[in-house]
Amino acid sequence: MVKSGADFGVWWWDSEIVNALVAARYGARSPMVRPETLAQPPGQGWRIVRLDEGYEAQLWRDRRLVASAWRRERFDGASWGAFTRLQRGAPDAPQTPPPPQTLPIDFSAPAFSISPSDLSQEQLLGLGAGGLALATLGVSLFLVGQGARLSSDAAEIEKETGQIQAATPQAARVAGLDADRRKLAAYAQIEAQTNPLSAAGAAIGIVAFYDLTPTALEAESESLTVTLPYTAVGIADSLIADFEGSGYFYDVRPRTDSQNQKLVIEMKTREAAPPLTAGG
Incomplete structure (x- = not known):
């Protein structure tokens, strides 16, 4: 079901037949099943589209599909007239069926959109966490940066300590190293916490x-x-x-x-x- 302005477009099929065909073609994988019509570029007015199997007569208004009818064989004058007469308030239709169009796939079409009902709970959990991946990466880089800075601080402290080692009392050197260890321990504690x-x-x-x-x-x-x-x-x-x-x-x-x-x-x-x- 797809919302179209104030109306809804509904497609339906025999799930037992379709599921058997999908299982035979894709095995354990379970791809999304969508009407071929939803993968077409939008149109305007009347048109006939050549599908993978059969033909579909369509009426478009304001770039929204408002009516369609499928036939395995080409539309003739009688079947085309039966389709056009059913559409109330529609613009004048061609007297004869328009030539069928073979349309490219529109990857921005509704057929390729995903709603929460299409996903399992496990997939939604993963996608919810994955949706914040960039932010998590930013935090991780920040923590890595903090670690690099602490490492740099430790190297700088070690360098300065070596330069003034002779003039620095042993107790002061120990205090400086302890402070640096506390910094590194604090970073390790932050890194281990739940994100x-x-x-x-x-x-x-x-x-x-x-x-x-x-x-x-x-x-x-x-x-x-x-x-x-x-x-x-x-x-x-x-x-x-x-x-x-x-x-x-x-x-x-x-x-x-x-x-x-x-x-x-x-x-x-x-x-x-x-x-x-x-x-x-």
Whole structure:
């Protein structure tokens, strides 16, 4: 089903037949199944398109497909007239069928878009975390930069210590080295902590599985707060179960804010939660 202005376009087929054909062609892989019409460039007015199998008569208005009819054989005068007469409020149609067009694939067409309902929960979890990959990379580079800076500081300290070794009391040298060790230990502790961005990505993937989008999200080192529309109250139990089962969160506590029409879910983040990847 595809939204077209104030209307919807609906295609349907026998899933048993189609699934058997897809399984025979692709095996264990499960590609998305889309109508060939949705992979065509938009048109205007009346046209006939030559498909991989058969022909399709179409009526377009404002670059939206408003009517179509498929035939295995070419449209003749009778079948074309039967199609055009059914379209109310349409512009005058050609008296004879227009020549069929062979159209290129339009990779920006709706056939190539993905909605949350097309993905499994595991894929959404992985994609939610992956959607923040650049931000996570930025944080990682920052931490690496911090590590490089600390290494540089250590080298500089060592150089300066060597230059003034004879004039520096032993106790002062030990104090300087201890301070440097504390810096390196602090960096190692930061590096080992759970990444809030990964946890936030997992949370976004979970709510996306229910066609929800957070209105607010607050990620800290040990906790995460997700704010959802109030309509999510009806599936709160399922959300809690998915959050706790993801491996990222525990102690999940929802609270409602009926005055502001919000559902707020607060949870704690597990340390060193395993990263989730999109399913194949």
